[in-house]
Amino acid sequence: MADPSTYRPSPGEIPTSPGVYRFRDAHRRVIYVGKAKNLRARLSNYFQNVAALHPRTAQMVTTAASVEWTVVATEVESLALEYSWIKEYDPRFNVKYRDDKSYPYLAVTMGEEIPRVQVMRGKKRRGTRYFGPYSHAWAIRETVDLLLRVFPIRSCSKGVYKRAEQTGRPCLLGYIDKCSAPCVGRISPEEHRDLAEDFCSFMAGETGRAVTHIEQEMKQASAELDFERAARLRDDLAALRRVVEKNAVVLPDGTNADVFAMAADELEASVQVFHVRGGRIRGQRGWVTERVEDISDAELVERLLEQVYGDLAETAGTAEEAGTDVAVGTEAVPKEVVVPVLPENHTEIEAWLRGIRGAAVRVYVAQRGDKRALAETVHQNATQALALHKTRRAGDLTARSAALSELTEHLGLPESPLRIECYDISHTAGTEQVGSMVVFEDGVPRKSEYRHFVVRGPEGHGARDDTEAMNEVLTRRFRRYLAERDGMSADELDAVEDGEQVEAGSAGRREKRRFAYPPQLVVVDGGAPQVAAAHQALADLGITDVSVVGLAKRLEEVWLPGEDYPAVLPRTSDGLFLLQRLRDEAHRFAITHHRKRRGQGMTRSALDAVPGLGPSRQSALLKEFGSVRALREAEPEEIARVRGIGPALAQAIAAHLQQS
Structure with missing residues (x-):
């Protein structure tokens, strides 16, 4: 633990301007990002007597080894810069809201020549209109099934669409009039796009125009004695009304608002939001966060708004450069944002949101009337979500803390292993060897830090055995760490790097490739020989502050370097269970990559x-x-x-x- 006085800047060095500051640990990893109207006043608070600080703040300042800051012109700029740095560095001591589930959205791919309606989860894509989120995917499919009667747009996959084009026959939906079949030329791409635009307008809340249009067509068909067409239009009208009825009016004035509510205790906070568009609830989302910072409810709300709307700011900027439309229903910033507690800098937040929306945005606390009643309903949802979250995670949090404490005690570690890396080797009859590295931080997987290694051996034809392969993988990993720690240039780092890969799909690839943050504990899959090879790799590089252990599969024995006999952890030990999870995850990750290479022929x-x-x-x-x-x-x-x-x-x- 560092003494904050060793890196405290003198008061005269710190400006009194607004700005954003970063605390870094001894390995130069950013562990906390904050902003301030007056940098000198804010940073001075961190360097008072440690005993007088909140326990979480005290842990942060004693973990840190340096502090730096950037001066900005306005508080609005500091808000945007703080958000971008938190997203870039993912500091462990900052509040991070996590979705309590993966929410599905109804998406229309307007960026394609023939737009498609489908259920989507995960990261938003450019040129796609999103509606939701919904609580269940079946709710989206039920809505789409009703609307395809009226707006028969494409809902098939690329493979089905291409096959229909080649055969000249539409799929089943084309035969039952739930698709206008642009694949076989029943409708032109331009007409199909107009149909998709009408679908999006209806989902965005413009329901009255579609209902009125169908009513008029139905009456006209009846007057022309075309009763068969009138009956179909009657059924279409009934389908539209069922969709409209699913979204009950909660605010009679047709308000567009996001209504937030929060339930919190000293350790965690649960947040729920209802997305209200046109007076109707169009979606609901929830987040849960651990209160790793010593901050008030007002500051929690400020961080929440940064996270919820920050991605929209980036999406809007990217889309504007590309000349695409990114209006995505409930994801757009509404005119009103109702919060449980008003942040101190709500004026700056309103200015920031105005820049994203392109029009005025009001952030306020509802005091009376329908909005107050709706806010209370959202608060009830947040309270229930927090209770459910605590019920599910109480055992996990206790077990994780106990596991790290047990490992520290039984393995004789100098400090709690907050970061643990586990390595495994996979091969086919001694050939095509690959290594895997998985990372657990605070007892949970950190998948964005996982790595693959293609083992090449001394002459480029593979290692002779697992111990030589393990030595190579550990050497390459920690040689890269030393290079980055010593501040080598990009070209020099490229020369050091030797085949490691980020797990597919991880975001921020350039930043995530960094090896500059070492673990407190290295776990290898194997017994005494593998442990000796790993220990020798670290010793050859002069690394003495990283502990090494091995977990042997047969009897689940824990081996330490230089020991003739393994350490025995109780079978019911949380620490042993954590080591088993690490070993199994490293094995899974190695096997997955190995099978992928084998599937590609391993040429x-x-x-x-x-x-x-x-x-x-x-x-x-x-x-x-x-x-x-x-x-x-x-x-x-x-x-x-x-x-x-x-x-x-x-x-x-x-x-x-x-x-x-």
């Missing part, structure tokens, strides 16, 4: 034997030159222009290809 490219040339760089080279043959004819200077390929590596590639 060895002419580039595989080039030291330091991993799969990501091979892909970049083949993408640039098109083939190994074209790459063989290229000059080293041309090869060095590819991103991630330095001059030395380019020379090695050219020399290897000339010899092969």
